[in-house]
Amino acid sequence: MANSEFGYVRNFEQPDALPPSNWIVVRIDGRGFTKLCKKYDFEKPNDRRALDLMNAAAVEVVRSFVDVVLAYGQSDEYSFIFHEATAIFERRAAKLASSIATAFTAEYCMQWSEFFPDQPLARPYPTFDGRCVCYPKRKILRDYLSWRQADCHINNIYNTTFWNMVLKGGMSNTEAEHALKGTVSADKNEILFSKFGINYNNEPMIYRKGTAVYRSYGAGPAINGVSGQVKTADAASKTQLEKEKKRKQKASIVVEHVDLIGDAFWDSHPYILASKRGEDCGE
Ligand SMILES: Nc1nc2c(ncn2[C@@H]2O[C@H](COP(=O)(O)OP(=O)(O)OP(=O)(O)O)[C@@H](O)[C@H]2O)c(=O)[nH]1
Ligand SMILES: [Mg+2]
Numbered sequence: 001m002a003n004s005e006f007g008y009v010r011n012f013e014q015p016d017a018l019p020p021s022n023w024i025v026v027r028i029d030g031r032g033f034t035k036l037c038k039k040y041d042f043e044k045p046n047d048r049r050a051l052d053l054m055n056a057a058a059v060e061v062v063r064s065f066v067d068v069v070l071a072y073g074q075s076d077e078y079s080f081i082f083h084e085a086t087a088i089f090e091r092r093a094a095k096l097a098s099s100i101a102t103a104f105t106a107e108y109c110m111q112w113s114e115f116f117p118d119q120p121l122a123r124p125y126p127t128f129d130g131r132c133v134c135y136p137k138r139k140i141l142r143d144y145l146s147w148r149q150a151d152c153h154i155n156n157i158y159n160t161t162f163w164n165m166v167l168k169g170g171m172s173n174t175e176a177e178h179a180l181k182g183t184v185s186a187d188k189n190e191i192l193f194s195k196f197g198i199n200y201n202n203e204p205m206i207y208r209k210g211t212a213v214y215r216s217y218g219a220g221p222a223i224n225g226v227s228g229q230v231k232t233a234d235a236a237s238k239t240q241l242e243k244e245k246k247r248k249q250k251a252s253i254v255v256e257h258v259d260l261i262g263d264a265f266w267d268s269h270p271y272i273l274a275s276k277r278g279e280d281c282g283e
């Protein structure tokens with residue numbers, strides 16, 4: 001086929017391999033979910049069923065892509081973090097983004113009826129776009145996750161206050177929007193507490209912090225690694241990589257609503273961002 005007179009058209013394809021030694025984040029986001037949330041009457045400001053469905057879909061994506069070290073989700077988005085040394089799909093950006101977005105979309109649609117038994121899915125079906133971003137340092141990757149989690153907090157405190165003002169306070173959408181203009185988090189905390197008796201810090205963690213999904217290895221050694229062929233001087237042997245892949249497939253997958261901005265989570269899970277076998281795990 002490659003030798004036919006038509007083979008030259010291949011030269012029009014652009015290479016899109018992402019640079020080595022970078023953490024790769026694939027972020028997927030629901031398309032037109034503002035409309036979709038209205039269509040299926042999602043609860044405001046947070047619909048627990050919708051978030052649980054997002055998390056269930058993310059668990060299956062993490063399960064099938066063993067080089068994902070952590071996934072973080074909130075609202076209609078999820079970020080899947082691939083280990084900096086991953087060799088999956090030769091690190092091709094389009095293949096990575098489209099594979100994750102379609103795997104997520106398939107899971108979301110196939111599991112829909114478990115979470116919304118009374119509302120059959122109808123066209124246009126939910127879909128998710130995907131993009132890849134590379135982060136060359138752990139610190140920047142951590143800042144990326146902090147950025148998404150801070151976004152979750154800012155949107156959630158706004159939405160919680162807004163919908164309390166509208167649904168319990170009897171304000172119109174425009175009135176609530178106007179009243180919240182220029183307010184900071186402390187003001188919204190105060191409004192929630194004084195007008196609606198809500199202590200924001202007691203709101204469920206899933207709404208305030210979003211969701212992290214990662215592998216847990218129980219009491220065994222917590223080491224990270226990658227499943228593909230890694231072309232570095234100290235690359236593990238093929239058998240070791242196969243073993244590593246099997247170990248990851250056996251690991252349990254944790255779904256947690258936890259702070260990712262401070263150091264506590266990372267200090268207690270050093271293997272998640274460990275750079276190679278054995279690092280940070282006392283081996
Ligand atoms: N009511 C309700 N709305 C939600 C919930 N989760 C997400 N949303 C809405 O989903 C939308 C997500 O925002 P975006 O991703 O920026 O917007 P979008 O409409 O999906 O548009 P594109 O992503 O650009 O296609 C927002 O309008 C949120 O209010 C929920 O639990 N309940
Ligand atoms: Mg969206």
Ligand SMILES: [Mg+2]
Pocket residue numbers: 029030075076077
């Ligand atoms: Mg979004």
